[in-house]
Amino acid sequence: MLPRGLPQPWGRLCRWSNPFVQFLALTVVTFGVLAPLTCQQFLYSYFYVRRWYLRPMSQEFLKQNQEDGLRALRYFERLRTPNTSERLGNDAFHPWLLITIITVQRHPEFHYVLQVASRFHRLLRECGPPCRRHQILLCNVETDPGSHWDAKLLSSFMSMANHYGGREKAELSPNQFEKEKQDYAYCLEKSLQAYDPEYVLLVEDDAVPEEEIFPVLHHLLQVRFSKAHLQDALYVKLYHPERLQRYINPEPMRILEWLGVGMFLGSLLGFLYAWVSSRSSPSWPVVLFFALYSMLLVELVGRHYFLELRRLAPPLYSIVPATECCTPAMLFSASSAHRALGYLKELHCRPGFAKDTAIYSLLRTKGERAFVVEPNLFRHVGLFSSLRMNGNPKLL
The missing domain is CATH 3.90.550.10 (Spore Coat Polysaccharide Biosynthesis Protein SpsA; Chain A)
Structure with missing residues (x-):
C-alpha cells in the first residue's frame, strides 16, 4: 500500500529505488548537467567558461x-x-x-x-x-x-x-x-x-x-x-x-560560515527528503549528504551570488x-x-x-x-x- 497522498509513479520510485542511487543521480545531474549549463556565464562561478565569455564580456x-x-x-x-x-x-x-x-x-x-x-x-x-x-x-x-x-x-x-x-x-x-x-x-x-x-x-x-x-x-x-x-x-x-569571496580561499574565518550553510541547508533538504519519501525523520547519513551537497553547490555556483x-x-x-x-x-x-x-x-x-x-x-x-x-x-x-x-x- 502506497503512502497516503503520494502519486502512484513517485510511490513506486520510493519503494524500489535505493537512496544511494537517488543521491548519486542527484549529484550527477546537478553538477554534471544543470549547474554547468545554468552557470556557464556566471563570472564568479567555477562553471564559468572563461575561454568563451571573458573577452566578449570584458x-x-x-x-x-x-x-x-x-x-x-x-x-x-x-x-x-x-x-x-x-x-x-x-x-x-x-x-x-x-x-x-x-x-x-x-x-x-x-x-x-x-x-x-x-x-x-x-x-x-x-x-x-x-x-x-x-x-x-x-x-x-x-x-x-x-x-x-x-x-x-x-x-x-x-x-x-x-x-x-x-x-x-x-x-x-x-x-x-x-x-x-x-x-x-x-x-x-x-x-x-x-x-x-x-x-x-x-x-x-x-x-x-x-x-x-x-x-x-x-x-x-x-x-x-x-x-x-x-x-x-x-x-x-x-x-x-x-x-x-569564495569559501576556499586564504581567509579561514569563512569556513565557519560554510559549515553553517551546510548544517542549515542539509537539515532543511534532509527533512524535505524525509517528507517526500514518507519517512518520519531523516537519518544522519541523509543530512550529512545534503550538507555536503549544499556546501559544494554554494561554492561551485559562487558564494558571491548567495551573498x-x-x-x-x-x-x-x-x-x-x-x-x-x-x-x-x-x-x-x-x-x-x-x-x-x-x-x-x-x-x-x-x-x-x-x-x-x-x-x-x-x-x-x-x-x-x-x-x-x-x-x-x-x-x-x-x-x-x-x-x-x-x-x-x-x-x-
Missing part, C-alpha cells in the same frame, strides 16, 4: 562603462550653473559623514570620477533629512591638477582639495606606490583638518556606490557598530573583490574580519583615522608592498582590528590601474 563591460561615463557627464552638464540646492554641503559645516573621493586623471573617455560623483550627488539629494549631515569632498591628487578636466567640472558642485600645485612636487616621491600612499594619507588628513567629521568615507574614483548605501551605512554605524566588539576598529572595508540575498534588508548585511587586498572604499571614524595617519607615516610603500598591503599589515603589527561588510556596498568599475600598465583589461 568588451561589453568597457562599452557600458564608457556609456555610463558619458551619462554622468551629461548629469552635471544638465545642472548648468550651480545654485545653493545643487552644491552639496557647506565648507564650514561639521558633517557626520564626509565622503572624500580620491581622484587622478586616467582614461578620460570613461569619466570614472564623474560616475562616482554623480551617483553620490543623486543619492544624497534623494536621501533627504537622514543625509543632511553628509558632505562630499573631492581630493585631486593629479600631479598637474589643472589637467584633470573632470575634477575642474566637479569643483562647481562640491568642495575640492588639490594635493599638488605642479609636477615638480610629485617628483619628490621615490616611486608610484609610495606616491599613492602619500596621496591617500593627504586626503585623509585634509578631510580631518578641514571638516572635523565624525566619520570619513575614503572612496577611490572608480568605486561606484550601490543604491542602498546610505540606509545600510546608517544602520551599520548607528546600530551594529555600537556593539563593544565592533567599536574602535581601525577601518571598515565596504568593498572586497568578488573573485576573492546578494543579504541585500533584502540592511540588518541582513554581515560584518566579518577584514581580509587583505584593495582599498576602493574604506570607512574610518575620526579617532581611527588619526591612528591610521600616524601608522601610514611610518610605512614606506614599494612594488610588492602597496598601500592596501601596508594598511592590512597594521592589523598585525599594531594589534588593531578591522572589518569588511558583505555584500559589497560599491562596484569597482575601473579596469585600468593607475599603478600598472594594462593595455588589454579583462574582468578577471
Whole structure:
C-alpha cells in the first residue's frame, strides 16, 4: 500500500529505488548537467567558461562603462550653473559623514570620477533629512591638477582639495606606490583638518556606490557598530573583490560560515527528503549528504551570488574580519583615522608592498582590528590601474 497522498509513479520510485542511487543521480545531474549549463556565464562561478565569455564580456563591460561615463557627464552638464540646492554641503559645516573621493586623471573617455560623483550627488539629494549631515569632498591628487578636466567640472558642485600645485612636487616621491600612499594619507588628513567629521568615507574614483548605501551605512554605524566588539576598529572595508569571496580561499574565518550553510541547508533538504519519501525523520547519513551537497553547490555556483540575498534588508548585511587586498572604499571614524595617519607615516610603500598591503599589515603589527561588510556596498568599475600598465583589461 502506497503512502497516503503520494502519486502512484513517485510511490513506486520510493519503494524500489535505493537512496544511494537517488543521491548519486542527484549529484550527477546537478553538477554534471544543470549547474554547468545554468552557470556557464556566471563570472564568479567555477562553471564559468572563461575561454568563451571573458573577452566578449570584458568588451561589453568597457562599452557600458564608457556609456555610463558619458551619462554622468551629461548629469552635471544638465545642472548648468550651480545654485545653493545643487552644491552639496557647506565648507564650514561639521558633517557626520564626509565622503572624500580620491581622484587622478586616467582614461578620460570613461569619466570614472564623474560616475562616482554623480551617483553620490543623486543619492544624497534623494536621501533627504537622514543625509543632511553628509558632505562630499573631492581630493585631486593629479600631479598637474589643472589637467584633470573632470575634477575642474566637479569643483562647481562640491568642495575640492588639490594635493599638488605642479609636477615638480610629485617628483619628490621615490616611486608610484609610495606616491599613492602619500596621496591617500593627504586626503585623509585634509578631510580631518578641514571638516572635523565624525566619520570619513575614503572612496577611490572608480568605486561606484550601490543604491542602498546610505540606509545600510546608517544602520551599520548607528546600530551594529555600537556593539563593544565592533567599536574602535581601525577601518571598515565596504568593498572586497568578488573573485576573492569564495569559501576556499586564504581567509579561514569563512569556513565557519560554510559549515553553517551546510548544517542549515542539509537539515532543511534532509527533512524535505524525509517528507517526500514518507519517512518520519531523516537519518544522519541523509543530512550529512545534503550538507555536503549544499556546501559544494554554494561554492561551485559562487558564494558571491548567495551573498546578494543579504541585500533584502540592511540588518541582513554581515560584518566579518577584514581580509587583505584593495582599498576602493574604506570607512574610518575620526579617532581611527588619526591612528591610521600616524601608522601610514611610518610605512614606506614599494612594488610588492602597496598601500592596501601596508594598511592590512597594521592589523598585525599594531594589534588593531578591522572589518569588511558583505555584500559589497560599491562596484569597482575601473579596469585600468593607475599603478600598472594594462593595455588589454579583462574582468578577471
